[in-house]
Amino acid sequence: xxxxAELKEREQxxxxxxxxxxxxxxxxxxxxxxxYIDDITLPGMLFGAIVRSPYxxxxxxxxxxxxxxxxxGVVAVLTAEDLKPVKLHWMPTAGxxxxxxxxxxxxxxxxxxxxxxLASDRYAACDGAALVEVEYEELPAVTDPKQALAEGAPxxxxxxxxxxxxxxxxxxxxxxxxxxxxxxxxxxDAAFAGAAVxxxxxxxxxxxxxxxxxxxxxxxxxxxxxxxxxxxxTSQIPHLFRTVLAMLSGxxxxxxxxxxxxxxxxxxxxxxxxxxYVVATVASIVTGVPVKWIESRIDNxxxxxxxxxxxxxxxxxxxxxxxxKGLRFTALADxxxxxxxxxxxxxxxGLFSICTGSYAIPNAYCRVDAVYTNKAPGGVAYRxxxxxxxxxxxxxRMMDVLAQKIGVDKAEIRRRxxxxxxxxxxxxxxxxxxxxxxxxxxLDKVLKAVDYEGLRRxxxxxxxxxxxxxxxxIGISTFTEIVGAGPTKVCDILGIGLFxxxxxxxxxxGAVIARLGTMSQGQGHATTYAQIIATELGLPASDIxxxxxxxxxxxxxxxxxxxxxxxxxxxxxxQAARKIRDKARKIAAHLLEVGENxxxxxxxxxxVKGNPSQAKTMKEICLIAHTGNIPxxxxxxxxxxxxxxxxxxxxxxxxxxxxxxxxxxxxxAKVRRFYALDDCGTRINPMVIxxxxxxxxxxxxxxxxxxxxxxxxxxxxxxxxxxxYFLPTAVETPRWETDHTVTPCPHHPIGAxxxxxxxxxxxxxxxxxxxIDAFAHLGVTxxxxxxxxxRVWQKCQALGVNQRPG
Amino acid sequence: xxxTHPVSFKLNGKPVAVEVEARELLIYTLREKLAxxxxxxxxxxxxxGACTVDCNGMSVKSCTVLTVQCEGxxxxxxxxxxxxxxLHALQQAFHEEHGLQCGYCTPGMLMRAYRLLxxxxxxxxxxxxxxxSGNLCRCTGYQNIVKAVQAAARKLTAAPAAA
Numbered sequence: 001x002x003x004x005a006e007l008k009e010r011e012q013x014x015x016x017x018x019x020x021x022x023x024x025x026x027x028x029x030x031x032x033x034x035x036y037i038d039d040i041t042l043p044g045m046l047f048g049a050i051v052r053s054p055y056x057x058x059x060x061x062x063x064x065x066x067x068x069x070x071x072x073g074v075v076a077v078l079t080a081e082d083l084k085p086v087k088l089h090w091m092p093t094a095g096x097x098x099x100x101x102x103x104x105x106x107x108x109x110x111x112x113x114x115x116x117x118l119a120s121d122r123y124a125a126c127d128g129a130a131l132v133e134v135e136y137e138e139l140p141a142v143t144d145p146k147q148a149l150a151e152g153a154p155x156x157x158x159x160x161x162x163x164x165x166x167x168x169x170x171x172x173x174x175x176x177x178x179x180x181x182x183x184x185x186x187x188x189d190a191a192f193a194g195a196a197v198x199x200x201x202x203x204x205x206x207x208x209x210x211x212x213x214x215x216x217x218x219x220x221x222x223x224x225x226x227x228x229x230x231x232x233x234t235s236q237i238p239h240l241f242r243t244v245l246a247m248l249s250g251x252x253x254x255x256x257x258x259x260x261x262x263x264x265x266x267x268x269x270x271x272x273x274x275x276x277y278v279v280a281t282v283a284s285i286v287t288g289v290p291v292k293w294i295e296s297r298i299d300n301x302x303x304x305x306x307x308x309x310x311x312x313x314x315x316x317x318x319x320x321x322x323x324x325k326g327l328r329f330t331a332l333a334d335x336x337x338x339x340x341x342x343x344x345x346x347x348x349x350g351l352f353s354i355c356t357g358s359y360a361i362p363n364a365y366c367r368v369d370a371v372y373t374n375k376a377p378g379g380v381a382y383r384x385x386x387x388x389x390x391x392x393x394x395x396x397r398m399m400d401v402l403a404q405k406i407g408v409d410k411a412e413i414r415r416r417x418x419x420x421x422x423x424x425x426x427x428x429x430x431x432x433x434x435x436x437x438x439x440x441x442x443l444d445k446v447l448k449a450v451d452y453e454g455l456r457r458x459x460x461x462x463x464x465x466x467x468x469x470x471x472x473x474i475g476i477s478t479f480t481e482i483v484g485a486g487p488t489k490v491c492d493i494l495g496i497g498l499f500x501x502x503x504x505x506x507x508x509x510g511a512v513i514a515r516l517g518t519m520s521q522g523q524g525h526a527t528t529y530a531q532i533i534a535t536e537l538g539l540p541a542s543d544i545x546x547x548x549x550x551x552x553x554x555x556x557x558x559x560x561x562x563x564x565x566x567x568x569x570x571x572x573x574x575q576a577a578r579k580i581r582d583k584a585r586k587i588a589a590h591l592l593e594v595g596e597n598x599x600x601x602x603x604x605x606x607x608v609k610g611n612p613s614q615a616k617t618m619k620e621i622c623l624i625a626h627t628g629n630i631p632x633x634x635x636x637x638x639x640x641x642x643x644x645x646x647x648x649x650x651x652x653x654x655x656x657x658x659x660x661x662x663x664x665x666x667x668x669a670k671v672r673r674f675y676a677l678d679d680c681g682t683r684i685n686p687m688v689i690x691x692x693x694x695x696x697x698x699x700x701x702x703x704x705x706x707x708x709x710x711x712x713x714x715x716x717x718x719x720x721x722x723x724x725y726f727l728p729t730a731v732e733t734p735r736w737e738t739d740h741t742v743t744p745c746p747h748h749p750i751g752a753x754x755x756x757x758x759x760x761x762x763x764x765x766x767x768x769x770x771x772i773d774a775f776a777h778l779g780v781t782x783x784x785x786x787x788x789x790x791r792v793w794q795k796c797q798a799l800g801v802n803q804r805p806g
Numbered sequence: 807x808x809x810t811h812p813v814s815f816k817l818n819g820k821p822v823a824v825e826v827e828a829r830e831l832l833i834y835t836l837r838e839k840l841a842x843x844x845x846x847x848x849x850x851x852x853x854x855g856a857c858t859v860d861c862n863g864m865s866v867k868s869c870t871v872l873t874v875q876c877e878g879x880x881x882x883x884x885x886x887x888x889x890x891x892x893l894h895a896l897q898q899a900f901h902e903e904h905g906l907q908c909g910y911c912t913p914g915m916l917m918r919a920y921r922l923l924x925x926x927x928x929x930x931x932x933x934x935x936x937x938x939s940g941n942l943c944r945c946t947g948y949q950n951i952v953k954a955v956q957a958a959a960r961k962l963t964a965a966p967a968a969a
Contacts, residue, residue, distance in 0.1 A: 029909025032844020032884035264910030522908025694947030722853035730935040730948040
């Protein structure tokens with residue numbers, strides 16, 4: 001028998017699955033030696049500054065470049081007219097629409113890209129941009145998606161006014177993009193018709209922005225001599241980015257290199273392909289010198305990567321005990337001026353149909369109507385999978401609404417409706433097969449940890465005390481996510497399936513390099529992927545180098561978004577490593593002169609069953625694989641590539657609880673406690689997981705308590721700098737308490753599910769539920785986010801709870 | 807060409823001299839003329855703190871300091887924290903406490919924490935949270951940053967020479 005202490009030591013040496021290995025990417029970041037996009041400077045590089053529209057809707061009458069061209073350092077001014085000869089003034093979007101690269105004839109949202117000034121440096125480019133004279137004829141703007149569909153509403157997209165469809169079925173109005181639905185409407189309607197209890201609530205997911213600390217940008221460098229194009233870019237999807245560039249430019253994909261480098265946070269903002277990237281690339285192709293384009297923070301918040309703007313109606317039908325019989329959810333989706341919404345081709349409303357949540361709901365129907373408005377285009381998934389936050393927010397809010405209606409506790413209503421452990425795999429009424437879950441156990445653990453009964457008693461006592469200066473609210477969220485897009489039969493972008501990949505090369509000394517199709521933006525892939533491979537190969541993670549984001553080096557993959565890195569590329573890493581281990585087993589059998597079946601794997605070596613002194617370590621095999629002493633007919637080397645097409649998405653879940661104390665007189669909601677239990681299946685690195693959860697909860701806190709991109713009726717942006725847009729500081733941010741259960745994913749090679757988005761998706765409804773619960777005894781069933789002190793104070797004022805007694 | 811001004815100052819202990827327009831901001835001089843790309847640009851409005859450097863013993867946001875204001879100044883950036891191949895206690899603590907993810911805010915966070923610990927060698931959690939509130943992080947939720955500053959403070963007060 002092997003000595004347990006020795007086994008443990010060998011296992012620890014690997015720093016594989018489950019180890020809180022410190023991050024290897026830190027070494028450069030703590031020294032200020034990261035290479036972010038704006039750190040890249042190439043010889044002869046020009047800087048591009050974009051001229052943007054001051055109007056949300058206007059016709060362009062004339063553009064005069066004269067003064068700009070005369071400004072010191074200015075080399076060129078590009079407008080739509082200049083891009084027309086190369087047919088790049090418009091570009092196709094993933095949503096089946098087209099988007100203006102530079103405004104052609106008219107602008108459709110404030111800050112829209114009208115021209116790019118190229119100059120010798122940043123200051124000269126900005127000087128030049130200020131001197132481009134554009135004459136506009138202002139048109140009436142539409143900023144409210146409900147008004148967009150009104151009869152006689154201004155037509156935002158005259159260029160496609162006569163198109164019967166934009167990618168997804170018939171259009172009913174010039175400002176209508178598509179209608180998408182899922183489920184059985186007749187069955188859902190019948191459930192409502194016969195229900196003892198029904199509830200309905202209008203619920204807004206306001207327009208927000210992921211706002212990573214680094215804005216978007218690129219350096220495009222076209223070599224006229226070789227015809228090669230290199231683009232350094234803040235992209236979460238470098239391989240798809242390269243494919244799109246090839247499609248747009250006509251340059252062979254093999255002559256385009258896209259490099260992700262270090263990315264200063266993404267959170268969905270860096271998935272789309274923005275006009276700025278395209279203009280900078282065209283500018284480099286035209287001028288033959290490198291061109292850099294970097295967004296300002298105002299550009300970032302105004303034009304690239306907004307999220308949400310889903311105007312929802314939730315309806316539930318239940319029996320008298322609150323057991324749900326039917327669900328009808330609809331959303332009016334504001335996609336802005338162009339349908340450049342990020343999604344898979346067949347999923348125009350993303351994964352919104354996960355909106356049945358963690359609950360066994362027999363009849364369900366959901367529908368999304370998407371419309372154009374005079375606001376920035378798109379719709380990215382802000383730290384979530386496509387439209388999952390919107391869906392989970394709706395169901396988790398509606399569970400509370402239903403509980404209040406029938407007078408049942410908000411934990412109890414969930415208990416009565418959970419999908420039970422024995423029901424898995426469970427196919428929802430909207431078609432997703434939840435693979436695993438233990439929802440009740442997770443909730444029970446949280447309720448016990450926080451003494452839920454005690455909290456409710458305290459709340460009751462405070463409600464009974466007219467002198468209590470605060471309103472106490474308890475929020476619960478028992479969410480199920482859907483991540484890891486995804487199976488190619490369901491998910492593709494521009495026809496390319498959303499598989500992912502890993503290419504592993506093992507060197508003679510046992511050092512390993514692995515390249516993957518994903519792109520870290522801070523998630524710690526260089527550490528966690530190495531840990532997966534370390535456990536699979538029995539080689540120390542410290543000697544496993546991970547590379548991503550350089551399309552010349554890494555195999556094709558769909559990038560990092562929607563918590564897909566671990567579920568898809570992490571699986572590819574495990575599969576590739578297993579191919580290598582299978583070959584290593586053959587070599588070990590050859591060396592030990594036994595059959596393969598006579599060997600067993602133990603941490604870092606193959607042992608002969610029943611004769612454990614006979615063994616070959618992986619490290620030994622690595623060297624021998626590069627010699628002639630290998631089985632006859634076998635090729636040298638220990639390399640493998642795996643392309644992983646997941647059989648299903650993964651379904652991480654969690655149970656969160658939040659306690660807030662709201663000052664009746666200021667409206668400030670202070671988070672007293674936030675307890676987050678996550679189940680992401682097999683845990684790769686508990687330190688990294690906890691860090692991701694802290695970050696996701698903080699972004700949830702930001703969305704729930706303060707973030708919103710507001711507009712006036714003319715389409716003017718009313719909050720597009722960090723002066724107005726809420727990013728919590730260390731002072732506002734609550735202290736987080738984390739916990740976990742482990743329910744491995746049955747179809748993932750290592751049982752992992754993805755984790756970084758759960759805290760955002762599950763956190764937002766938890767905060768909202770807590771704030772609204774504080775007013776529940778006053779008959780309040782819903783308050784829209786953000787729950788800023790002013791807005792909450794308005795509610796206190798309207799209800800008269802801020803009158804001082806006596 | 808616009809009129810330029812000679813400016814000399816000390817950067818991480820070494821004398822440097824640049825010619826800049828009056829309007830040039832310190833962050834651009836550091837990043838584009840002096841090849842110090844540790845300090846980052848996140849907002850250009852003094853809100854995010856990614857550009858934080860130490861100037862004459864004060865934390866400043868170099869996106870809103872004119873380079874011409876720095877004549878004769880002592881400027882310290884993240885590149886100057888490591889001494890003789892030894893990481894500063896704060897750098898080590900950020901690593902060990904997982905106080906960073908994408909790394910973009912980190913140089914500013916480190917420089918602010920550096921000055922905070924000079925001002926208050928043993929800050930409470932609340933003092934750290936308040937003292938670091940001019941530096942935004944979108945990734946970590948601050949909890950581990952606070953832990954890192956606490957850990958570094960303990961280490962530095964135990965062996966002050968390392969500061």
